[in-house]
Amino acid sequence: MSMDQDHRPDPDTLLAAIQKESTQRARGRLKVFLGMAAGVGKTYAMLEAAQKQRAEGRDVVIGYVETHGRTETDALTVGLPGLPRLPVVYRDITLTEMDLDALLARRPQLALVDELAHTNAPGSRHPKRYQDVQELLDAGIDVCTTLNVQHVASRADTVREISGATIHETVPDSMLDAAEIELVDLSPEDLLKRLDEGKVYIPERADVAAQNFFREGNLTALREMALRVAAERVGQDVRDYMQARQIAGPWKTGHRLLVAVSPSPFSEQMVRWTRRLADSLECTWIAAYVETSRTLSEEEQTRLTRHLSLARELGAEVRTTTDDDIVRGLLRVAQAQNVTQIVVGKPVDHPVLGSLLSGSLLPRLVRESGNIDVHIVRATPTTETRRPPLWRWPAESEWPQYAWVLAAVSAVTLVNLLLSPLVGPRSVALIYLLVVVGLALRLGRGPVFLAATLGALLWNFMFLPPRFTLYIRSFEDVMMFAMYFVVALAMGQLIARIRAKERMDRRREERATALYLLTLELGDASTWEQIERAVVGNVERVFNAKATLLSADAAGVLRGALEEKELSTAQWAFGHGTLAGRFTDTLPMAEAMYVPLRTTGAVLGILRLDWQQSTPPTLEQRNLLDAFVRHIALVLDRQRLHEAEATARILAHSEQLAQTLLNSVSHELHTPIAAIQSAASALQEAQTTTAQRALAGEIAQATDRLNRLVGNILDMTRLESGHVSPKLDWCDVTDLIHVALKRVAKDLEVHTVDVAAPPGLPLVKMDFRLMEQALVNLLLNAGTHTPPGTPVQIGAAAQENELVLTVADRGRGLPAEALPRIFDKLYRAPGTPAGGTGLGLSIVKGFVEAQGGSVRVANRVGGGAAFTITMPLGDPPES
Amino acid sequence: MSDTTANIPVVLVIDDEDQIRRLLRITLEANGYRMLEAAKGQDGLVEAASRRPDVIILDLGLPDLDGVTVLKRLREWSRVPIVVLSVRDRDEDKIVALDNGADDYVTKPFSTGELLARLRVALRHAQPASETVIFRTGDLEVDLSARRVTVKGQEVRLTATEYALLRLLVRHAGKVLTHRQILREVWGPTCVGRTHYLRVYMANLREKLEVVPSEPEIFITEPGVGYRLIPKE
Numbered sequence A: 001m002s003m004d005q006d007h008r009p010d011p012d013t014l015l016a017a018i019q020k021e022s023t024q025r026a027r028g029r030l031k032v033f034l035g036m037a038a039g040v041g042k043t044y045a046m047l048e049a050a051q052k053q054r055a056e057g058r059d060v061v062i063g064y065v066e067t068h069g070r071t072e073t074d075a076l077t078v079g080l081p082g083l084p085r086l087p088v089v090y091r092d093i094t095l096t097e098m099d100l101d102a103l104l105a106r107r108p109q110l111a112l113v114d115e116l117a118h119t120n121a122p123g124s125r126h127p128k129r130y131q132d133v134q135e136l137l138d139a140g141i142d143v144c145t146t147l148n149v150q151h152v153a154s155r156a157d158t159v160r161e162i163s164g165a166t167i168h169e170t171v172p173d174s175m176l177d178a179a180e181i182e183l184v185d186l187s188p189e190d191l192l193k194r195l196d197e198g199k200v201y202i203p204e205r206a207d208v209a210a211q212n213f214f215r216e217g218n219l220t221a222l223r224e225m226a227l228r229v230a231a232e233r234v235g236q237d238v239r240d241y242m243q244a245r246q247i248a249g250p251w252k253t254g255h256r257l258l259v260a261v262s263p264s265p266f267s268e269q270m271v272r273w274t275r276r277l278a279d280s281l282e283c284t285w286i287a288a289y290v291e292t293s294r295t296l297s298e299e300e301q302t303r304l305t306r307h308l309s310l311a312r313e314l315g316a317e318v319r320t321t322t323d324d325d326i327v328r329g330l331l332r333v334a335q336a337q338n339v340t341q342i343v344v345g346k347p348v349d350h351p352v353l354g355s356l357l358s359g360s361l362l363p364r365l366v367r368e369s370g371n372i373d374v375h376i377v378r379a380t381p382t383t384e385t386r387r388p389p390l391w392r393w394p395a396e397s398e399w400p401q402y403a404w405v406l407a408a409v410s411a412v413t414l415v416n417l418l419l420s421p422l423v424g425p426r427s428v429a430l431i432y433l434l435v436v437v438g439l440a441l442r443l444g445r446g447p448v449f450l451a452a453t454l455g456a457l458l459w460n461f462m463f464l465p466p467r468f469t470l471y472i473r474s475f476e477d478v479m480m481f482a483m484y485f486v487v488a489l490a491m492g493q494l495i496a497r498i499r500a501k502e503r504m505d506r507r508r509e510e511r512a513t514a515l516y517l518l519t520l521e522l523g524d525a526s527t528w529e530q531i532e533r534a535v536v537g538n539v540e541r542v543f544n545a546k547a548t549l550l551s552a553d554a555a556g557v558l559r560g561a562l563e564e565k566e567l568s569t570a571q572w573a574f575g576h577g578t579l580a581g582r583f584t585d586t587l588p589m590a591e592a593m594y595v596p597l598r599t600t601g602a603v604l605g606i607l608r609l610d611w612q613q614s615t616p617p618t619l620e621q622r623n624l625l626d627a628f629v630r631h632i633a634l635v636l637d638r639q640r641l642h643e644a645e646a647t648a649r650i651l652a653h654s655e656q657l658a659q660t661l662l663n664s665v666s667h668e669l670h671t672p673i674a675a676i677q678s679a680a681s682a683l684q685e686a687q688t689t690t691a692q693r694a695l696a697g698e699i700a701q702a703t704d705r706l707n708r709l710v711g712n713i714l715d716m717t718r719l720e721s722g723h724v725s726p727k728l729d730w731c732d733v734t735d736l737i738h739v740a741l742k743r744v745a746k747d748l749e750v751h752t753v754d755v756a757a758p759p760g761l762p763l764v765k766m767d768f769r770l771m772e773q774a775l776v777n778l779l780l781n782a783g784t785h786t787p788p789g790t791p792v793q794i795g796a797a798a799q800e801n802e803l804v805l806t807v808a809d810r811g812r813g814l815p816a817e818a819l820p821r822i823f824d825k826l827y828r829a830p831g832t833p834a835g836g837t838g839l840g841l842s843i844v845k846g847f848v849e850a851q852g853g854s855v856r857v858a859n860r861v862g863g864g865a866a867f868t869i870t871m872p873l874g875d876p877p878e879s
Numbered sequence B: 001m002s003d004t005t006a007n008i009p010v011v012l013v014i015d016d017e018d019q020i021r022r023l024l025r026i027t028l029e030a031n032g033y034r035m036l037e038a039a040k041g042q043d044g045l046v047e048a049a050s051r052r053p054d055v056i057i058l059d060l061g062l063p064d065l066d067g068v069t070v071l072k073r074l075r076e077w078s079r080v081p082i083v084v085l086s087v088r089d090r091d092e093d094k095i096v097a098l099d100n101g102a103d104d105y106v107t108k109p110f111s112t113g114e115l116l117a118r119l120r121v122a123l124r125h126a127q128p129a130s131e132t133v134i135f136r137t138g139d140l141e142v143d144l145s146a147r148r149v150t151v152k153g154q155e156v157r158l159t160a161t162e163y164a165l166l167r168l169l170v171r172h173a174g175k176v177l178t179h180r181q182i183l184r185e186v187w188g189p190t191c192v193g194r195t196h197y198l199r200v201y202m203a204n205l206r207e208k209l210e211v212v213p214s215e216p217e218i219f220i221t222e223p224g225v226g227y228r229l230i231p232k233e
Helices: A002-007 A011-026 A042-055 A071-076 A100-106 A129-138 A153-163 A173-177 A188-196 A204-213 A216-244 A267-281 A298-313 A326-336 A353-368 A396-423 A425-442 A445-463 A475-524 A528-542 A564-576 A619-685 A690-720 A733-743 A768-785 A816-821 A840-850 B018-030 B041-051 B067-077 B091-099 B112-125 B160-171 B179-186 B195-209
Strands: A030-035 A060-064 A086-090 A093-097 A110-113 A142-148 A180-183 A256-260 A284-291 A317-322 A341-345 A373-377 A545-550 A593-598 A603-611 A729-731 A752-756 A764-766 A791-799 A802-809 A854-859 A865-872 B010-014 B034-038 B055-058 B082-086 B104-107 B134-137 B140-143 B148-151 B219-222 B226-229
Touching (some): A030 A042, A042 A071, A042 A142, A100 A129, A153 A216, A267 A284, A267 A298, A267 A341, A267 A373, A284 A298, A298 A317, A298 A619, A396 A425, A528 A603, A564 A603, A593 A619, A619 B112, A690 A768, A729 A768, A733 A752, A733 A791, A733 B219, A764 A865, A768 A791, A768 A802, A768 A865, A840 A854, B010 B018, B018 B034, B018 B112, B041 B067, B055 B112, B082 B091, B082 B112, B179 B226
Parallel strands (some): A030 A142, A060 A110, A110 A142, A341 A373
Antiparallel strands (some): A086 A093, A729 A764, A791 A802, A802 A865, B219 B226
């Protein structure tokens, strides 16, 4: 049994497989022609494949293909329509790029887009071409593209190690995860031969680098890498298939990795390393950042943001947590996420200091990690990575602090000179110490360090015998000097740390206050205007940006007094539900940032942020913005629901009024009819003359007709005012026919009625009363319009997924011109005898269609008309 | 008419329409009933309590109290048969009235013959049902003590559920039972939404017990509302 259970595919996995399949169907499919380097013939292979597709009748369009004038390649583009490229002017240079919008508008089945890793000219919608491709895929267009293995994000590091060239243009691995990969392979010797023959296009500016790059050793390594990427993909496909088809084989391991991300330049390598490990283990991975009380410099902040977005691009789930103890923070995330392995970098920063500072971290992590494995990965320094300097020249903003130190130390020295005859040199040292502590309360680390050093030296020089030398005579004084120095530094450090913590607390409090104020003001807002005012006020107070709230109309078009270009950026953000504009990856040349306000399911509006700062928002600002946006979206959603509810209430109210009116009309009309009818029937039964009885019979018949007419008019009114709401339930068709026949028995007296309903008809989901009325109307129609003695036939049968109910007569049939109009309201076929209002059949149509069925009419072979009602059978009820 | 005509049966009509009351008086008195009348719900309740009629005809649209409220108040203390006579012809209105204790529901306009027939059934139904151990109508005979069902003397085999359904209808012969009431009694309170059970079993019962199953004369469908068993007279 346990074996069986092990072999059963996990439902979640199956679901994911189905979703993957169905999203792939809705999205376009991506095919990547992967090669080891330029010149292996990727574009050629892609065009060849495209020609084959065209021959099969698919609509193939060249989005962007660069043949570099190679004749064989050029020849292959013949017959493939191409779109003109879009000129983009940037600083007086005109570059041409793929015209994404034209391609989206053209909507081919397959688009060819060369060079997936290409970086678009500044001012394009997306900075990277692969983002253009993603948009094409989202629009349901299949894409063929080419890629060199060195541009695969997770391999960029290895390529740098092998070839020494730093790769700037990378494509996230997630792009490849959903793609079909076709490897274009060529042996390094052949490639070099082609290079010699001048068949490989190399941009001139990179000539020297390229010569270095195209060495046989490099090429062999790159080829192996390309083969491996392709093989891994195939492996993944096979495994997906095996899992979906329940074939026993290597199952996904239960691993989950966590990589510790920091602003350190080495972190990037850790992230890539972890992605590779996750790939080979086939497991998910998390990138975690622990925020401590230490304030990050701007440079560190940028690096950290970059590392986290790299991790996201490579497919990691990103988590940040706050803890002054990095080890504790990491382990908390790891345990909460069921991580099995942690990846951390081996410290190389400072040969001595490093092991002192972080030396305590690693052993602790190893010791406290329990059953989680820890990988300690060596990071290799790259040209990019600069060791942070031990000492840097103080920034201009800190100069006044140093001036304060000099002044304070000078002043206290003067005081000490006056005091020293009275108190002795040791107390003087304590006074210096006091000053250092005092300064630490106000100033930064650097100035405090200076104060401590100056104080120590001055004390030694001026007060410690022998005075005015730096020489210290007694061992006790040496101790004193050393202790003073240590205490002063330690105090300075401690106080600085406390103050940093205080700063952080204050920032957090500010953040909480900002959110609280937003919540408070939004809580009171109920109309869009009030919400807008609260949002704009709060956002502008907290962020260094001008804010505008943009709303969309019913058609999803944004309103706002903006330039065309800005509005289209906003519209893009709205349509895609992702950030766009300044400081983002999409349309970064826009003036402002456009943040979609989304709840589950829908984008409710756009928050426009016109940043007044020139640097991208910090991680902290982004986090706070994120919290703001979520909250605003929730409030908008609430407001939308309120409005919808109010509309519904008004509607329900008017509905109720109409229903009341209908009821009262019905009451007023039916009551007198009831009186006439019962009086007439009483008269008929009373002992009177034959003539009187006959007259009473006439009254009764007329009353019947009047009653039916009133019924029809009321039914029609209900239908037209939308007050017919069928209560669908499982019904027995034989029963239905019997009930309807019983009601019209008197009217069909002069006809013969045949019922052909085979036993074992399935139950049908319908509203019994509406269907009964429809059938009664059809039967009355047949009874009134056909000569006495002719048969009326009722048939019921289940055909495929439908119930077919027919009422057929042997009358004169319908004139051809009446057939299409017979169900119209008040329409009466030419030549029909008097009586009837032309309402009965349109009521039939209305009632049947309200239940999801249909009704049609046809003349019969051999005379007469046949009305056919068709109702969906649906799934039979569970018994 | 049955053997209860020793005393003249008394009908209480609660209806606000004068004309309907006048007509009913003529019809009912011509057919051997004595009629009491009330134009308002409150008056009707007082009449019912003080005069103890044998059957009540109740209109739902009353000026002071809603008909359903009158019905509920009556049912708090009385088991007198109640026939609702109303212009309201929506299924919901009928179901609410029947679920709240009405025995039958006739919509206006009505034929006098139909109303008189319903009244007779309602009166007969008012006889204590527990005494009738053997129920007979037409060819059908149900022996409730022996759980034996025969048609023309031939024993018919019923499943447990079919029998439970038949017994319920027999015990309330003449009275309209809503889908909900039947489902709750026979299948239990969790099945009240599953009308398809009922359709299938009702078709089975007709197949086994009716002379012409497609033209049932005993197990009558009340469209959109429920079923009732009509004993032949």
